[in-house]
Amino acid sequence: MSFRLRTAQGKLKIEHSILESLRPVLERLVTSEQIRSVIPGVIRPVRDAKGPVRIRITVPVTNGWKAIALANGARQELFISTPLGEEELAKLLRSAIDA
Numbered sequence: 001m002s003f004r005l006r007t008a009q010g011k012l013k014i015e016h017s018i019l020e021s022l023r024p025v026l027e028r029l030v031t032s033e034q035i036r037s038v039i040p041g042v043i044r045p046v047r048d049a050k051g052p053v054r055i056r057i058t059v060p061v062t063n064g065w066k067a068i069a070l071a072n073g074a075r076q077e078l079f080i081s082t083p084l085g086e087e088e089l090a091k092l093l094r095s096a097i098d099a
Helices: 023-029 086-098
Strands: 006-008 012-014 037-045 054-061 064-071 074-081
Touching: 023 037, 023 086, 054 086, 064 086
Parallel strands: 012 037
Antiparallel strands: 006 012, 037 074, 054 064, 064 074
């Protein structure tokens, strides 16, 4: 079975579904020239994901950062391809969430 990557604005790679309230945040995030791509990963239900969208940067990966988004009673892994450091990416994430 093969998956074809669908893209939104060419940068948001969609292999899995995206948490409902997270999608607009990611669409705002990929408008930044500093973001090469965002690849949402696996969704798992969790108890502590109530309220507004939260995104926590977890670990650096080869071409950017791995993050965990909490929204809609679930958590979703995000792989963010960017040359930005952790602090700059955190600022960009905050502005995408607050917009």
